[in-house]
Amino acid sequence: MEIKEDQLINIHNFLPHREPMLMADYILELTKEKVVTSFEIKEDNVFVHNNELAEAGLIENLAQTCSSILGQSFFENPEADTKVIGFITNIKKIELFGLPKTGDKIISKASLISQYENVCHIFCETFNHDELLIRAEINLFIQEVKS
Template sequence: MEIKEENIINIHNFLPHREPMLMADYILELTPENVITSFEIKKDNIFVHNNEFVEAGLIENLAQTCSSILGQSFFENPDADTKVIGFITNIKKIEVFALPKVGDKIISKASLVSQFENICQISCETFVGDQLLIKGEINLFIQEVKS
């Protein structure tokens, strides 16, 4: 995948997460049904242990990537007072194949499987280069919170 700087979207515009719980740096592609994010593993990340990004970090990265699909409609107007909170309601299936190391840039891809209002099922996977690290299906619920 060729990443063009002019196409990179700041994920802060689509997720309420902030450091130290922000596990995605940029949105590389975003449509109503698909999203691709990138994240560089840094040594001070709370999910790094023995120079590896552990399973909980990979799952949180997937959840944040998936949330971008459903959350995009809430973030169309960055000046709006509406905030959202996302909840993982179910992890239907998860398979971990390898853990990335500090300094790796992971690419996560998610595709909407089904949606009913603010509840959705999303298929997702994360890679370092061509190596598949994790794949799964996650159900999410997004709750709107008015300021």
């Protein structure tokens, strides 16, 4: 997938995560049912071991990519100080095919299968160029935290 700099969306507008737990850099495409993100693997990433992003890092990248679909409704106003909490409630199926190395830029794609209020079931995949790294079906929960 060609990354066009003028079409990048800052993922900070759709996720509560911040460094060092932010596992996606940009949203390349976002609709109510689909999201595509990019993430460059850096040496100082907390999930990098022996120059590879560990399985847990790939899963966290997928979860953050997926939560952008559900989270966009909470972050429609980037100026608002909205606080949300979200977590994986279930991993229905997961297949791991490879691990990216430091310096790689991975692309994650997620599609909404179903949603009931603040819980959604999503199919997701991550690629390094044309190589499929991981594929999963996960359930996520997200809600606004009232102060």
